[in-house]
Amino acid sequence: MSESAGNAGFYFDDLHVGMRFETGTHTVTEDQIREFATRFDPQPFHLDDALARTSVFGGLAASGWHTAAITMRLMVDLGIPAGGLIGTGCEVSWPRPTRPGDTLRVMSEVMEVVPSRSRNDRGTVVMRSETRNQNDEIVQQLTARMVAFCRPAVG
Amino acid sequence: MSESAGNAGFYFDDLHVGMRFETGTHTVTEDQIREFATRFDPQPFHLDDALARTSVFGGLAASGWHTAAITMRLMVDLGIPAGGLIGTGCEVSWPRPTRPGDTLRVMSEVMEVVPSRSRNDRGTVVMRSETRNQNDEIVQQLTARMVAFCRPAVG
Numbered sequence: 001m002s003e004s005a006g007n008a009g010f011y012f013d014d015l016h017v018g019m020r021f022e023t024g025t026h027t028v029t030e031d032q033i034r035e036f037a038t039r040f041d042p043q044p045f046h047l048d049d050a051l052a053r054t055s056v057f058g059g060l061a062a063s064g065w066h067t068a069a070i071t072m073r074l075m076v077d078l079g080i081p082a083g084g085l086i087g088t089g090c091e092v093s094w095p096r097p098t099r100p101g102d103t104l105r106v107m108s109e110v111m112e113v114v115p116s117r118s119r120n121d122r123g124t125v126v127m128r129s130e131t132r133n134q135n136d137e138i139v140q141q142l143t144a145r146m147v148a149f150c151r152p153a154v155g
Numbered sequence: 156m157s158e159s160a161g162n163a164g165f166y167f168d169d170l171h172v173g174m175r176f177e178t179g180t181h182t183v184t185e186d187q188i189r190e191f192a193t194r195f196d197p198q199p200f201h202l203d204d205a206l207a208r209t210s211v212f213g214g215l216a217a218s219g220w221h222t223a224a225i226t227m228r229l230m231v232d233l234g235i236p237a238g239g240l241i242g243t244g245c246e247v248s249w250p251r252p253t254r255p256g257d258t259l260r261v262m263s264e265v266m267e268v269v270p271s272r273s274r275n276d277r278g279t280v281v282m283r284s285e286t287r288n289q290n291d292e293i294v295q296q297l298t299a300r301m302v303a304f305c306r307p308a309v310g
Contacts, residue, residue: 013253036224039224039228040224040225040227040228041224041227041228041231042228042231043231043239043240044239044282045239055239056239056241056302063227064242065220065223065224066225068220068223069191069194069195069196069220072195072196072218072220073194073196073197076196076197076198084198084199084200084210084211085196085198086191086211087219087249087250088249088250089246089247089248089249090246090247091245091246091247092244092245092246092247093243093244093245094242094243118236144226147211
């Protein structure tokens with residue numbers, strides 16, 4: 001289903017609409033959820049399971065920004081596009097929360113490939129990525145616009 | 156300019172289109188940039204100033220997701236809407252990077268206030284937030300759709 005499970009060095013030149021990629025996985029611990037939340041999103045439902053049970057989440061839930069950061073890490077480790085993942089903007093939504101013990105992976109599809117009109121060494125790639133848990137439930141949908149560089153000239 | 160610089164307890168009932176809020180500030184250190192990047196976005200331009208100078212960023216730059224996480228923390232500390240900042244989705248863009256030493260603050264404006272049709276204790280609020288550095292330059296634009304709860308009944 002995916003065209004690559006490793007860093008195969010896909011530069012702008014190599015990308016085309018419809019290509020699909022799948023990252024490795026990351027299992028999220030309760031400690032990681034609390035640590036991220038303590039620093040960046042210190043709300044009771046991200047910090048304390050007992051309080052979270054009485055909240056709209058019904059139990060401890062990772063900050064959406066934590067899910068986004070884990071998603072980024074998985075995508076960086078995959079390394080597509082080659083030369084750097086440099087986002088200029090995105091849309092993100094969280095249909096359900098990430099829970100302690102969830103094992104996340106990201107499945108991406110190339111939606112647009114647009115050469116730069118002013119710079120011949122790069123272009124823009126739009127990728128749609130779903131972050132799924134071990135039950136194949138979607139915890140994040142991300143549509144990201146990224147700079148992608150052309151394959152460097154040899155010599 | 157802002158209606159509140161502290162947690163004034165603005166519930167869904169209290170919010171209306173055009174209200175503006177301003178958070179406190181956070182100064183970002185080089186260590187914080189590298190620490191976040193090491194965990195979530197380990198690309199050379201977020202980790203090493205020398206390598207970053209030869210990159211499209213022209214110097215060490217925070218991960219966009221780090222800027223997003225700092226923005227969330229500033230907004231959580233402000234505490235609007237009261238009862239929790241629970242985003243269901245957003246659009247985010249990073250017109251310029253956050254740099255070591257930058258002092259960030261967030262200016263938000265309420266764009267939409269929509270009562271829930273099925274639950275009378277809540278509604279949806281759309282807030283547009285700009286994260287600005289000490290030179291008043293925008294490092295992040297965020298339009299976030301959030302659940303907001305009505306003021307709890309007394310007694």
